Amino acid sequence: NSTAFRMAPEHPLVILEVNADALENHRGIIASPNCSTIQMLVALKPIHDKYCIKRVIVSTYQAVSGSGQAAVEELQSQTRAFANGEEILASVYPHQIAFNVLPQIDVFLENGYCKEEMKMILETAKILDPKIKITATTVRVPVIACHSESLNIETEKPFEVEEIKTLMEKSPGIVLEDDPENNVYPFAINAAGKDAVFVGRIRRDFSAENTLNMWCVSDNLRKGAALNTIQIAQEIVKRNLVRVQ
Numbered sequence: 020n021s022t023a024f025r026m027a028p029e030h031p032l033v034i035l036e037v038n039a040d041a042l043e044n045h046r047g048i049i050a051s052p053n054c055s056t057i058q059m060l061v062a063l064k065p066i067h068d069k070y071c072i073k074r075v076i077v078s079t080y081q082a083v084s085g086s087g088q089a090a091v092e093e094l095q096s097q098t099r100a101f102a103n104g105e106e107i108l109a110s111v112y113p114h115q116i117a118f119n120v121l122p123q124i125d126v127f128l129e130n131g132y133c134k135e136e137m138k139m140i141l142e143t144a145k146i147l148d149p150k151i152k153i154t155a156t157t158v159r160v161p162v163i164a165c166h167s168e169s170l171n172i173e174t175e176k177p178f179e180v181e182e183i184k185t186l187m188e189k190s191p192g193i194v195l196e197d198d199p200e201n202n203v204y205p206f207a208i209n210a211a212g213k214d215a216v217f218v219g220r221i222r223r224d225f226s227a228e229n230t231l232n233m234w235c236v237s238d239n240l241r242k243g244a245a246l247n248t249i250q251i252a253q254e255i256v257k258r259n260l261v262r263v264q
């Protein structure tokens with residue numbers, strides 16, 4: 020789950036729903052992708068296979084638990100301080116996170132992107148398809164568990180919105196929650212502690228050809244981290260790929 024080997028060409032970077040066969044050539048190290056990348060690519064894979072994705076614009080709304088226990092405690096203590104009218108102290112993040120939204124995850128790079136944004140871009144090229152054009156804005160929100168993502172997806176082939184919903188419903192690892200009339204859509208506190216990638220708000224983007232919008236939520240510590248590595252371990256046992264160097 021470390022970032023160390025993710026972009027090393029000789030080591031596979033794997034999400035079973037997307038590129039399980041990449042496991043076949045492993046040399047003892049298999050990397051599990053960044054949490055924001057994993058849930059996005061689980062949702063994009065079936066669409067790419069059927070309609071060929073040209074471009075993706077993603078904005079994330081990321082939980083503090085990605086930064087560890089200290090960040091969870093910082094959100095809780097800042098929330099208490101706010102309620103009690105006390106001074107709010109920030110140490111894990113550069114600014115107050117309680118009652119705030121920070122357009123920064125990890126450090127900034129020379130090109131103006133955050134490291135997290137470049138991880139999503141580079142890992143998508145390695146795991147799914149280097150031909151997909153993709154840009155990302157990654158944002159920290161005062162949520163304990165689950166990353167949410169707004170995905171704008173342009174495809175080569177035309178689609179019907181109903182076809183996309185049906186496709187999502189039958190794809191592995193995905194649960195469709197999409198009934199706006201009854202206020203049904205994925206949200207963080209519903210997805211927390213669960214294994215699936217939840218998608219909803221699927222609708223046509225009328226401002227561009229062959230383009231759709233989708234909302235995607237998953238538990239960043241489950242499918243975004245621990246669960247994905249466990250699934251990889253189970254698969255290498257199943258495929259008889261356990262190798263000791």
Ligand code: L14
Pocket residue numbers: 020021022052053054081082083084085086124125135138
């Ligand atoms: O790349 O701060 O595995 O929410 C996971 C947690 C990147 C940062 C990774 C966060 C990290 C992310």
